[in-house]
Amino acid sequence: xxxxxxxxxxxxxxxxxxxxxxxxxxxxxxxxxxxxxxxxxxxxxxxxxxxxxxxxxxxxxxxxxxxxxxxxxxxxxxxxxxxxxxxxxxxxxxxxxxxxxxxxxxxxxxxxxxxxxxxxxxxxxxxxxxxxxxxxxxxxxxxxxxxxxxxxxxxxxxxxxxxxxxxxxxxxxxxxxxxxxxxxxxxxxxxxxxxxxxxxxxxxxxxxxxxxxxxxxxxxxxxxxxxxxxxxxxxxxxxxxxxxxxxxxxxxxxxxxxxxxxxxxxxxxxxxxxxxxxxxxxxxxxxxxxxxxxxxxxxxxxxxxxxxxxxxxxxxxxxxxxxxxxxxxxxx
Numbered sequence: 001x002x003x004x005x006x007x008x009x010x011x012x013x014x015x016x017x018x019x020x021x022x023x024x025x026x027x028x029x030x031x032x033x034x035x036x037x038x039x040x041x042x043x044x045x046x047x048x049x050x051x052x053x054x055x056x057x058x059x060x061x062x063x064x065x066x067x068x069x070x071x072x073x074x075x076x077x078x079x080x081x082x083x084x085x086x087x088x089x090x091x092x093x094x095x096x097x098x099x100x101x102x103x104x105x106x107x108x109x110x111x112x113x114x115x116x117x118x119x120x121x122x123x124x125x126x127x128x129x130x131x132x133x134x135x136x137x138x139x140x141x142x143x144x145x146x147x148x149x150x151x152x153x154x155x156x157x158x159x160x161x162x163x164x165x166x167x168x169x170x171x172x173x174x175x176x177x178x179x180x181x182x183x184x185x186x187x188x189x190x191x192x193x194x195x196x197x198x199x200x201x202x203x204x205x206x207x208x209x210x211x212x213x214x215x216x217x218x219x220x221x222x223x224x225x226x227x228x229x230x231x232x233x234x235x236x237x238x239x240x241x242x243x244x245x246x247x248x249x250x251x252x253x254x255x256x257x258x259x260x261x262x263x264x265x266x267x268x269x270x271x272x273x274x275x276x277x278x279x280x281x282x283x284x285x286x287x288x289x290x291x292x293x294x295x296x297x298x299x300x301x302x303x304x305x306x307x308x309x310x311x312x313x314x315x316x317x318x319x320x321x322x323x324x325x326x327x328x329x330x331x332x
Contacts, residue, residue, distance in 0.1 A: 003034040011038065012047065015062040016180030021051070024060055061180060072198035075205045076118065076165070082298065084206045087111035087119040088290040088307075090215075090250035091270040093171065094152050095142040096127035098273040100287065101155060101323035103312050107271065107289040108157040110310065112328060114291065117162055122250025122268050123169025123200070123215030125152060125187070127275075129178050136277050141320055145175045149183050153190045160329020164194045167202050169215040169251055203244070207300030210244040215251045245302040246294065253278075253285035255309040266290065266307050273315035287312045 006028060015024060025035050039049050039060070050061045078084055089107055093099050111119065126148045130137040142148045156164075168184040175183045176199075188196035197204075201214035247265045256267035269286035272278075278285060288311035295303045316322070 003030065003037060006030070006038065008038075008042075012042065012062050015049070015060050018059050018061045018177060018180065021058040021060050061177070072167075072202040073205065074165070074195075074197050074202055078206055082296045084209065084292075084294045084296065085114075085116045085118065086292045087116050088122070088248060088266065088268045088292050089119065089271050090122035090268040091124045091169070091253060091272050092121070093124055093127040093270075093272040093275070094155065095140055095148040096272065096275060097139050097141050097320050098275040098315075098317075099127070100271055100273055100312070100315055100319050102316065102319050103287065104271050105157050105323065105326035106312075107310070108159055108162070108326060109328075111291065112159045112162060116291070119162060119164040120204075120213055120248060120292075121164055121166035122213055122248055123167050124171040124251060125156075125166060125168065126172050126175070126183060128171035128174035130174075136275075139276055145179045145181050145183065148175070149181075149186050152183075152187050155325050156187075156191065156194070157326040158191075158193060158329065159326075162193065165197055165202075165204070165213075166194060167197045167213055167215055167250075168199045170200075173199060206294070207296060209246070209294060209296060209300070209302040211246045211248060212244045213248045213250075216249050246305060253283060255286050255288065255290065255311075257307055264305055266292070269309070269311070273317065273319075287315055 011024075011028060014027065021032075021035065024030070025032060028035075030038070039051065042049055042062075047062065051058060076084075087107060087110075089104065092101075092104055094101070108119070127140060128148075129143070129145065130140065137143070142151050166184065168182075172183055175181050182199075184196040184199065188194050197213065201212065204211040204213055244263060247263055249265060249267045252267040253270040254267055255269045256265070258265055268290055269288045271287060271289065273287065274285070286309075288309055291308045291310065292305065293307075294305045297303050
């Protein structure tokens with residue numbers, strides 16, 4: 001059988017880009033049953049392979065060891081501290097001509113001056129990719145996956161002693177869909193101060209406090225009812241055993257805070273100027289960041305929080321050309 005002589009390494013590498021299943025079978029001299037067997041074995045070994053579509057339209061994509069749909073869980077060790085202070089940001093959209101690196105830098109500088117040791121980024125760290133025919137392609141000044149990864153690694157603020165925890169969003173996921181590259185993993189490998197939590201959502205455990213960090217995927221036609229209704233619907237549908245203390249929502253793009261079912265929801269604003277895509281979809285968005293301070297009891301349980309929104313009332317259309325890299329501390 002062809003499957004016995006299959007080079008698994010080459011097979012996995014080939015499907016890191018989305019491929020038509022029939023093309024994969026032809027390239028590796030497999031029939032559809034052998035192809036299905038190989039995919040099944042790889043999945044059983046922990047490799048996340050997605051098959052989309054049926055029949056002639058079916059495609060295959062190797063997402064490696066990351067589970068996009070499962071709940072990622074991460075613990076942040078704060079020792080015996082009775083406070084967890086974190087800078088909250090979202091939608092920096094690096095690679096876009098509308099990015100605001102100087103505002104991102106200012107957010108980190110303020111957090112640093114106030115003694116914050118943590119930052120949480122709630123998705124769309126990059127603008128992602130657009131097809132050449134897309135009306136938004138010209139909004140990119142870095143238009144490849146590799147260039148956007150390099151840009152984040154080289155330009156994302158560095159503050160010695162401060163760790164950034166980040167999830168990726170739907171814009172970031174275009175790198176995976178088109179090129180089979182998980183940019184979150186690629187960035188984290190090259191920046192020791194940046195910890196990748198997975199795509200779209202992660203459950204954070206800080207002693208006995210639970211924080212759900214998520215990037216809400218929202219269609220353009222949902223916007224009119226999204227600002228409060230979508231988070232409320234999500235909270236209402238949560239089972240009791242899924243309840244957390246705080247929910248951090250990215251991609252809504254506005255500052256919003258409310259309490260529902262004893263869970264405190266914080267929507268985190270954007271750190272990007274109004275892009276043509278945002279404008280064409282008539283999206284109202286705030287530009288700014290949030291300084292979050294959660295107080296814990298002596299046994300580590302969540303007591304209360306304070307979340308202060310710091311807005312930027314102006315943006316700079318040339319910021320992507322003029323902003324400098326922020327480095328505080330020993331990183332070269």
